[in-house]
Amino acid sequence: MSAAAEPLRDTDLGESELEARVRSLWRTPRGVIGWLSSVDHKQIALRYIVTAFFFMGLAGIGAVVMRLQLATPDAHVVNPDRYDQLFTMHGSTMMFLFAVPIMQAVGLYFVPLMIGTREVAFPRLNAFSYWNYLFGCLFLWFCFFSNNGPDVGWFSYTPLSLSQYNVGHRADFWAQMITYTEVAGLSVAVIMIVTVFKMRAPGMTLDRIPLFTWSSLVTAFMIVFAMPAVVVVSTMLILDRMVNTHFFDSSLGGDNLLFQHLFWFFGHPEVYFIFIPATGFVSSIIPTFARRPMFGHTAVVLSLVATAFMSFGLWVHHMFVTGLPRLGESFFTASSMAIAVPSGIQIFCWIATLWSGRPVFRTPLLFVLGFIFNFVIGGLTGVMVASVPLDTQVHDTYFVVAHFHYVLIGGSVFPLIAAVYYWFPKVTGRMLSETVGRWNFWIAFVGFNLAFFPMHILGLEGMPRRVYTYSAEMPWGTLNLLSTIGAIIFASSFLLLLWNIVRSLRRGEAAGPNPWDGDTLEWATSSPPPPQNFTRIPVVTSLTPLWEHRETLPAVAGLRVDRREVLVSTLTEAEPDIRESSPEPSIWPLFAAIATGCTFLGSIYTPWAIIYGALPVTITLIGWFWPKGTKEDES
Amino acid sequence: MRALASRASFLAATLLMACSHEQSALAPDGGTARAIYQLFWFFTGVCMAVWLVVMAFMLAAIFRWRGSSPDPMLEPEDASERRISWVVGAGVALTVLILTIFTFASFLTNKSFAEPRPRSVTIKITGHQWWWQVNYEAHRADQTFETANEIHIPVGQPVKLDFESPDVIHSFWVPSLSGKQDLIPGRYTTLTIEADKAGIYRGQCAEFCGIQHAHMAMYVVAQASGEFAQWRAQQLQSATPPHTDQLRRGQQVFQASACAMCHSISGTNAGGRVGPDLTHFGSRMSIASGTAPNTLGNLTGWIADPQRMKPYTRMPSVALTGPDLIAVSQYLESLK
Numbered sequence: 001m002s003a004a005a006e007p008l009r010d011t012d013l014g015e016s017e018l019e020a021r022v023r024s025l026w027r028t029p030r031g032v033i034g035w036l037s038s039v040d041h042k043q044i045a046l047r048y049i050v051t052a053f054f055f056m057g058l059a060g061i062g063a064v065v066m067r068l069q070l071a072t073p074d075a076h077v078v079n080p081d082r083y084d085q086l087f088t089m090h091g092s093t094m095m096f097l098f099a100v101p102i103m104q105a106v107g108l109y110f111v112p113l114m115i116g117t118r119e120v121a122f123p124r125l126n127a128f129s130y131w132n133y134l135f136g137c138l139f140l141w142f143c144f145f146s147n148n149g150p151d152v153g154w155f156s157y158t159p160l161s162l163s164q165y166n167v168g169h170r171a172d173f174w175a176q177m178i179t180y181t182e183v184a185g186l187s188v189a190v191i192m193i194v195t196v197f198k199m200r201a202p203g204m205t206l207d208r209i210p211l212f213t214w215s216s217l218v219t220a221f222m223i224v225f226a227m228p229a230v231v232v233v234s235t236m237l238i239l240d241r242m243v244n245t246h247f248f249d250s251s252l253g254g255d256n257l258l259f260q261h262l263f264w265f266f267g268h269p270e271v272y273f274i275f276i277p278a279t280g281f282v283s284s285i286i287p288t289f290a291r292r293p294m295f296g297h298t299a300v301v302l303s304l305v306a307t308a309f310m311s312f313g314l315w316v317h318h319m320f321v322t323g324l325p326r327l328g329e330s331f332f333t334a335s336s337m338a339i340a341v342p343s344g345i346q347i348f349c350w351i352a353t354l355w356s357g358r359p360v361f362r363t364p365l366l367f368v369l370g371f372i373f374n375f376v377i378g379g380l381t382g383v384m385v386a387s388v389p390l391d392t393q394v395h396d397t398y399f400v401v402a403h404f405h406y407v408l409i410g411g412s413v414f415p416l417i418a419a420v421y422y423w424f425p426k427v428t429g430r431m432l433s434e435t436v437g438r439w440n441f442w443i444a445f446v447g448f449n450l451a452f453f454p455m456h457i458l459g460l461e462g463m464p465r466r467v468y469t470y471s472a473e474m475p476w477g478t479l480n481l482l483s484t485i486g487a488i489i490f491a492s493s494f495l496l497l498l499w500n501i502v503r504s505l506r507r508g509e510a511a512g513p514n515p516w517d518g519d520t521l522e523w524a525t526s527s528p529p530p531p532q533n534f535t536r537i538p539v540v541t542s543l544t545p546l547w548e549h550r551e552t553l554p555a556v557a558g559l560r561v562d563r564r565e566v567l568v569s570t571l572t573e574a575e576p577d578i579r580e581s582s583p584e585p586s587i588w589p590l591f592a593a594i595a596t597g598c599t600f601l602g603s604i605y606t607p608w609a610i611i612y613g614a615l616p617v618t619i620t621l622i623g624w625f626w627p628k629g630t631k632e633d634e635s
Numbered sequence: 636m637r638a639l640a641s642r643a644s645f646l647a648a649t650l651l652m653a654c655s656h657e658q659s660a661l662a663p664d665g666g667t668a669r670a671i672y673q674l675f676w677f678f679t680g681v682c683m684a685v686w687l688v689v690m691a692f693m694l695a696a697i698f699r700w701r702g703s704s705p706d707p708m709l710e711p712e713d714a715s716e717r718r719i720s721w722v723v724g725a726g727v728a729l730t731v732l733i734l735t736i737f738t739f740a741s742f743l744t745n746k747s748f749a750e751p752r753p754r755s756v757t758i759k760i761t762g763h764q765w766w767w768q769v770n771y772e773a774h775r776a777d778q779t780f781e782t783a784n785e786i787h788i789p790v791g792q793p794v795k796l797d798f799e800s801p802d803v804i805h806s807f808w809v810p811s812l813s814g815k816q817d818l819i820p821g822r823y824t825t826l827t828i829e830a831d832k833a834g835i836y837r838g839q840c841a842e843f844c845g846i847q848h849a850h851m852a853m854y855v856v857a858q859a860s861g862e863f864a865q866w867r868a869q870q871l872q873s874a875t876p877p878h879t880d881q882l883r884r885g886q887q888v889f890q891a892s893a894c895a896m897c898h899s900i901s902g903t904n905a906g907g908r909v910g911p912d913l914t915h916f917g918s919r920m921s922i923a924s925g926t927a928p929n930t931l932g933n934l935t936g937w938i939a940d941p942q943r944m945k946p947y948t949r950m951p952s953v954a955l956t957g958p959d960l961i962a963v964s965q966y967l968e969s970l971k
Contacts, residue, residue: 079946080846080847080849080946080947081846081946081947084846151846152843153843157804157842157843159802159803159804159820160803160804160843160844160845165764165802165803165845250819250820250821250822251820251821254821255821256804256819256820256821256822257819257822292710292711293711295711295716295719295723296720296723321806321814321815321816321817321841322817322819322822322824323816323817323819323822323823323824323825326745326746326749329745330738330741330742330745333738333741333742333745334738337734337737337738338734340730340734341727341730341731341734344726344727344730345723345727347689348723348726348727349723351689351692351693351696352696352719352722352723354693354696354697355692355695355696355699355719356711356715356716356719357700358700359696359697359700361697369693369697372689372693373690373693376685376686376689376690377686380682380685380686381682383678383682383734383737384675384678384679384682386737386741387674387678387737387740387741387744388741388745389667389670389671389674389741389744389745389748389814390671390674390675390678390741391814392671392813392814392815392816393660393668393671393675393810393814393815394660395814395815395841396806396815396841396842396843397841460659460660460661460675461658461659461660461661462658462659462660462808462810462837462839464808464839464840464841464848465841465843466843466848467839467848467849468848468849469849470849471926474658
């Protein structure tokens, strides 16, 4: 730290002057252009979250329509063609456009705050990823609203999705939009890994990283290794459809099981990159409301890492009825059972934390308890479907539909709603209503269980998945009706949440920086956080910094205040390493995303689009990376 | 008289359909389905116990401190942390033990299914969008025959099913008899089913196979071996020749119209290979792959407008005059 004296540093200024200067340095410019150029990780994350919830709403309405169709036998609410589009859009949206992006987005918002930095690594890539994601969502739903939505399921198995059986461009839209939105997912994963590895506040050694940050990091690694598989498979699919590559055409030497292997090599880890961030929410919320540090912090971290590794060795349990060799299948039974161990460890540690703490009952904790209730059911039915003989009965039936909704809604959406109640005050500066929150919880809890528990029985009674109707002679009517009623109740709990949010935004009680007396760094800054997150980068001396230093946090001194400066630290010990300038806002990521989006859109109709599209993509990338004469960073 | 006969056959068919909805993994009637059923209850029992224990701990953890004022922040004590560690450790050990038992129970059940057993009957099942082609195999060509959407098997004998699919992936699933097995284009798959007692078991395609996946059902009829032999002998016969003018007219219409381009009726000129073989159509329980009971009324409606009963079905509407339609339906119903 022996730089020349010319640049102005934070040591030269008084507190209020420093605050004002740093704030104006990091502020996003006003106006439409400014808004479109923003690289602030909080703004981008919030856009991600709002977009993801919006499309969740659409996919949720789709689910209610499907439930209405199934409420009575031989119903005619929608025709079979529309029904197939609905369940394809529901699955694709919930998995690709809602669950994964929203988990990444919560990480984008809170990880920099939790690790005490001002911005993510690669802020422009972050902006680029959001625009890509948004355009992908819009394109896919535009197809659906023009009655051209994909209709071959969110898994698009061949040969049903090949051009012989799926004429037109429905499956092409699916393939290209999945690839396109995964560009966003992969970008955010890379951002997350580098941010957590290199931008932690000084003193935040590996063993002082908060659990939610760990979960985001582990998830990001999983995404980097799993997502390419789905990008590859959806690209192979469109190549088969467009230029007759015959990867999957069995009459010409292709193989349909190849599709399934590649899809599930991604698809199974995907379930865990929806679930692992959710455990991060739970591990943030439980210590705050149990009023003690997390029991078994290290065990939980190791469980996350173990889950991530093991999740890559289970994919074949989606293929137990395809006629693979029995001995090989049994290996995947064992591995699928074994992954219950790290999940079990986490559940035991959460209960132990509550047991030895003094739980304070607020809405976030209620949702977390609901999560444990539901997720344990989903986990246990998961153990059941891991068994080859049991799976041959319940595979592709409503039992499996029940199972994974217990895991995905019970295991991830309940923690997500808990996280909304927990972090809403930080994001907006206002509290959500506690009374409405309790109603919200009980309606969601009852509705969810009423909607999905009967499906276990329906599946065992022989009801297959993805049927648009069933005959009155099948004994499924009553349970289906019950399930539909539950679905409507569950859906209304989201309206209540929306109302709570809208009302609290205007009239909610002021939150202050740390309304729940949380222990992690995001609570150290004001609510909502200023553009620079922290006027002075904090120094971390423990796992629970805010409980350690109740008065003021120790802070780093010596950063420049004439440019956006962040501190790069070492990987394990988080020692300050380099002072680096963070990129200014730029409109180019938006242009680059538009160019990329048009290329992908064109490639649905002609392979030449890749060639023509390369030009605008190159031009926008040159604009994005045009040298600005920034001086070398200092060590 | 004919009206009465048709009403009686309608009643009979409805009754058959009504008492034949045995399509449940919870009502097993055959070898592997029974073993899976037992395994299911073993798993379910243990899982319920585990869930109850976890819930009990969770509720105890939160209600332990009900009423006590929240501390500002708790500093965990070493001694109590160690105690809790032991309990958590025991929980993890128990989890590992249960999962190991589950894995072995599952493995042993699976292994028992793989044991080779002599099989008297071999049937080739071909999945189509959206119906099941059924071919009884034999060493002599004149002992083979074809039918559709209805599989008869002798009670108490393992029956080998060989699967094939020329179009997309389907999945054969008759839950009361066995778990399911996919039919994958370009791959050979097989399954052995067995029924312990006589009865009619319904099954349904379990892998999404396109727009009419919901209407791709089939029936397995388990019969005593004598009855089965009788049925088999009857199926080997060529179609019953029409014996009235009305039926002869029906046959003529069938052969002269588009019907014969897709359907076969052995012993006649109709030799289409696209749709189901109709040689003994009148003896089957359902039409359109389990979509409706096989009655004259339903059949007439189906031929008149297939898209109404089963939208997007591959069967086209064939323009027939009213009397021709009736004649062809009556002819088909006469093919017992």
